[in-house]
Amino acid sequence: AQSVSQHNHHVILSEAASLELGCNYSYGGTVNLFWYVQYPGQHLQLLLKYFSGDPLVKGIKGFEAEFIKSKFSFNLRKPSVQWSDTAEYFCAVNRDFGNEKLTFGTGTRLTIIP
């Protein structure tokens, strides 16, 4: 069974700082990779996704993520964070077999200080 690790449980940054949140997965086959964001009081929203092709994917609100197959990683980045980025971020993976359940990491709580 696949698993997902997010090593940063709580990250605190000042506005305009750069962000990188780590995500590693364990599964030997082909996977689809996702980052979801949950703003305070809101539901899970898709931030970006990777299926195949260019390993650097861009999502909404200036976020991007890079798939490094050799490291089983899919880290999320943003060059300059804003206070409105305060949220919980979840990395998720499913097997590339059509409709497959998502396996989530434990989430990273991001707090941006104005």
Add this chain to the structure above:
Amino acid sequence: GAGVSQSPSNKVTEKGKDVELRCDPISGHTALYWYRQSLGQGLEFLIYFQGNSAPDKSGLPSDRFSAERTGGSVSTLTIQRTQQEDSAVYLCASSPSPTQYFGPGTRLLVL
């Protein structure tokens, strides 16, 4: 367009009572998933529907949990004889494959 909707948004029940949680997926999405989000366990998969059938029920934690889907649309998750450890946010997602879109969840509190 309309997203995934869930009802009720909040449910408080007494231990031992049965509860039903409802999910309305995005129109046209054939796949539907239930997940549970709790403090101790994070986000856990419960069950997956393709149309009206459930090819993967592996995440249901006990036989007190069941779910059905009718007309390839609305799904109901039923928890019988609720226990305090069932307190969590129950999330529904629908998918045209492989991306899943989530509803707002039902927050269940078992007293």
